Amino acid sequence: MAKxxxxxxxxxxxxxxxxxxxTVENRPFRDCAKEQSPCISSECVGxxxxxxxxxxxxxxxxxxxRGNKGY
Structure with a gap:
C-alpha cells in the first residue's frame, strides 16, 4: 500500500x-458515497x-x- x-x-x-x-436519482455525491443500496455497484462498494x-x-x-501486509 502506498503512502x-x-x-x-x-x-x-x-x-x-x-x-x-x-446520474439517475440526482443525489449528492456524499450521500451516494455513504449508501449501501442497490443503485451502487459492488465495484464501487469494494x-x-x-x-x-x-x-x-x-x-x-x-x-x-508493523508495516504493510500486502494490501
Whole structure:
C-alpha cells in the first residue's frame, strides 16, 4: 500500500459519478458515497472499502510500525 490514497480516491469518484445514485436519482455525491443500496455497484462498494482501509492505514500507528501486509 502506498503512502498516498489519491489513486483510489480518483477511482472511487469516477465509479460513483457513473452510478445510478448520482446520474439517475440526482443525489449528492456524499450521500451516494455513504449508501449501501442497490443503485451502487459492488465495484464501487469494494473501492470505497479499499479507500477507507487505505486512509485508516495512514492514521493507525500500529500498522505503520508493523508495516504493510500486502494490501
Amino acid at each position: 498516498s490514497c489519491k489513486g483510489l480516491a480518483a477511482e472511487l469518484v469516477k465509479c460513483l459519478s457513473e452510478s445510478d445514485c448520482v 473501492l470505497r472499502e479499499t479507500y477507507f482501509n487505505c486512509k485508516r492505514g495512514q492514521i493507525d500507528m500500529r500498522a505503520r510500525i
